Amino acid sequence: MDLRQLEYFVAVAEERSFTRAAERVHISQSGVSAQIRQLERELGAELFDRSARAATLTAAGHAALGHARAALSAAGSVSQAVGDVTDLIRGRLTVGMVTGCTITPLFDALAAFHRAHPGVEVRLLEDTSDRLVDGVRSHTLDLALVGSARAEHEGLDAMTIVSERIVAAVQADHPLARRSSVTLRDVSAHPVVCMPPGTGLRTVFDEACAAQGLRPTIALEASAADAVAGLAARGLAVAVLSASMAAPHGGRLTARTIDDAPSPALLSLVWKPDRSPAAREFLRYGRRAFTGGPDDGADGRVTTTAT
Structure with missing residues (x-):
């Protein structure tokens, strides 16, 4: 008995047809029949009642089906385990x-x-x-x-x-630095430097502004947080950053959480x-x-x- 025979046996049992089983396993019907006959000889019992139009399991066939499926599953697990190790080698x-x-x-x-x-x-x-x-x-x-x-x-x-929440980061002498709270409208009144579209922080900022009908002027874009902070520290624009992005620049920038942008980046x-x-x-x-x-x-x- 081999795994190929068990595969054909399970296919016929599930399809209830030698013809459909042959199509499923991509060999001829005569090939499937021959392998099932060989399996029956090895087991010493007929697995299918061939007297009706449909291939129906005999009592022996019913007894064998669960074990055949388990054997095929176990063989598949062995193959998967070896494949996983191979993938982790090369x-x-x-x-x-x-x-x-x-x-x-x-x-x-x-x-x-x-x-x-x-x-x-x-x-x-x-x-x-x-x-x-x-x-x-x-x-x-x-x-x-x-x-x-x-x-x-x-x-x-x-x-x-x-x-993290998004913040507005500005020079110490910027008007927003003197406010105890900052809104999106306050930020939008000034040129903004921010991450480019396609980043999470920019998406949070754009969606929050759109929800309020605001269209801020994105004067500058930079893909690195240090670059965004550096441009704001030189007074070119209000930086929109996350809290942890702004934290390392506390000596040059004052950060204020944007109160009406509650969704985190x-x-x-x-x-x-x-x-x-x-x-x-x-x-x-x-x-x-x-x-x-x-x-x-x-x-x-x-x-x-x-x-």
């Missing part, structure tokens, strides 16, 4: 990262993964969050670290890393549910690096720079 892991992010935990996770699986080619690509999400959906990327205005991405699993690691073995393994290192906790699949948060 596979590839492609990770996306939103432009302008310097995420130390991500680099730590990549380094730990590389040390554990030196045969896997690791690639890191930068792009806008929108294009990164599309890349994960199309399997161009295994995982991606993206900025967004929402925690869920259709068709993807996600782990939220950062959730999120930084999330996203992946397809049917992820590759390499991606599945990398997630273990990612969860440790980002959350400092066990790699049990629970979501976690860590304070770092969101875009």
Whole structure:
């Protein structure tokens, strides 16, 4: 008895037809019949009642069906396990990262993964969050670290890393620095420097303004937080940043939370549910690096720079 015979047996049992079973396993009907006959001889019992138009199981056939399915499933598991190990010996892991992010935990996770699986080619690509999400959906990327205005991405699993309010950051002598509270209308009265479209922070800002019918003047755009802060520190515009982005520049900039923009800017690691073995393994290192906790699949948060 071999697995091929069991596969044909299960196909005939499920299709209730030798003809349809042959089409399903892509061989001739005579080939299926011959293999089933050989299996019956080895077992010493007929598995099908061939007297009717449909192929129906005999008592022996019913007794054998569950075991045949279990044997095929076990064989598939063996193949999957070997394939997973092979992929982790000489596979590839492609990770996306939103432009302008310097995420130390991500680099730590990549380094730990590389040390554990030196045969896997690791690639890191930068792009806008929108294009990164599309890349994960199309399997161009295994995982991606993206900025967004929402925690869920259709068709993807996600782990939220950062959730922060957006702030307006200005020079100490700027009119907004003297206010105890700042609104979107206050910010829109001045030229703005912000991240480019396609980043999570920009999406949060644009959606909040659109909800109030505001059309701020985006005078300057930069993909790096330090560049946005540096332009604001020179008095060129009001910087729209996340709280952690503005914090390192406290000596040059005064940050005010934008009161009527309550939706946070999120930084999330996203992946397809049917992820590759390499991606599945990398997630273990990612969860440790980002959350400092066990790699049990629970979501976690860590304070770092969101875009």
